[in-house]
Amino acid sequence: MTKSSLTSQPPHVASRDPRGVARPGSSADSEAADCLSAYQAELDYLVGSLRRLGVRSADLEDVLHEVFLVMLRRWDDYDRARPLRPWLFGIAFRVAAGQRRRGSRELLIEGWEGEYAGASPDEALSLSETRLLLLRALEQVPLERRAVLILHEVDEVSMRDIAEQLEIPLFTAYSRLRKARKELDGALARLGKGGNNGA
C-alpha cells in the first residue's frame, strides 16, 4: 500500500521550530486557535473515524468534544512535520476505547435502527444504508484490529506509520490487519445474507 498521501500540512497548522518549540512571538493563545482551526477543518474525518470506531450517534457530540479537549492538551506535542490525520486518529481511537472501557453500551445489531431515530434529513444522508451496513460489520471486528484496518484501508496510512501511531510492533500491526480483513469479510457475508432488517 502506498504511504499516506496526507503529508502536506493543512494551511491551518502553523509552522514552528523543528524542535517543537514555539517560535518567538507566537503565543499559547494562537496555538489554541490553531488547534481549533485544525479541529474545524478535520471534523468530517474525526466524526467519520469515531463512527467507524463504534461510537453511536447519541454519544457522538460528547465524544467528539472529548477528542477536541485532548487535541488541545496535546497540541504542543504534535510534530508538524508529520501528517495530521494519523495523529488525530490515534486520539480518537484512545478516546473511543476509553469510552468503551467506561461501560458505554455496545452497539447491538438490532439497535442500529435507533441511529435513524430523530435524524434530520441531512444527518440521515450521512447514514445511508450502505454506510450502516459497513458500520455494523465493523462493529464485529475487535477495536484494536479495527483501528489498523481503518487506518490502512480508509486512511491509506503506511503500516509503519500505523504501528508507530498505535504504539505496537510492526508485526503485530500486520497480524491485526490480516485478522481484521477476515473478520470484516465474514461479517459482511453474514449481514448480506438476511442478517439485517431491510438493507
Next chain:
Amino acid sequence: MGPKPDKPLSDLARQLLVSERSSTESPALKERAVARAARALQEGQRSVGRGRMRGGRSAWGARARGGALAAAAALALAGLAAAGVRLLKDPAAEASVVPVTRPNLGPTPRAPVASSPVLTTPPSVEPPSSVASAPRARVAVPTVSAQAELTAPTRARQYAIELALLEPARSGIARGDFADALTALLRHRREFPAGQLAEERSALQVRALWGLGRVSQAEAAAAAFRQRYPRSALLSWMPQRRAPSP
C-alpha cells in the same frame, strides 16, 4: 519490512471502505461541535458536559483567558453566525407532511421485479459532472398515519402504503431532485425497514446516490445490493462496476 497479509479484502468490503473516504457528516452536527469547542476555549472549560472526562492541566485554562484566544474563539462563532448557521435543529426545515390519500386497498399482487412500479423511468446512466445544485422544491411526503390507523394491516394494504411512500422518491429521481428522493427513501426505511418494497428502495437509493454524483457511494451501495439480491434486475441500467480507485 514486516510480513504481508495473506488474503486481500473482498471487493464489497474494499468498495465500502473506499466510499468512507468521501463520507461527509451533517453540517448541523459540525456547526454545533465547533461552537461548543469555541465556547470551551472562551470559558476555559476542561470537562465534557456529562462530567465523564477529567480536565487537563490548568495552564492552558489560564492562557485561554488571554485576549488573542478569546478573539479567535469569537471569530469562530462569528463565522458561524455570518454563514447564517442555525445551531439548533429547525423543525420547519424538515419535509412538509400532508395526509396520504388512502389508496385502493384491493388485492394487489406484488409486481415482478423486472417491471417494478417504482422504477419506470429509464435513468440516464451518466453521472452529473457536478453535484446537482438546482433549487430544491418542497416535496410533499405522505404521512404514514394511515399505517397507524390500521389495527391489522393486510399485506396488500402495507404494499399500497409502501408504494405511496416510495412515489416521491421515484418522482424526485425522475425530475432530477435526488436529495429529496433520498429523504423520501429514508422515510420509507423508518416506517418499513423490512418492507415488501425494501429491494426497490435499495435500488432507488443507488440511483439517487448516482444522480447526486456520489459515485463511490453508489457503487458501494450497488455492490451491497447485488450481494443481497443476486437475481434482481433493478440495477441493470448501471454501467459495469469500475475498479476501485487505489
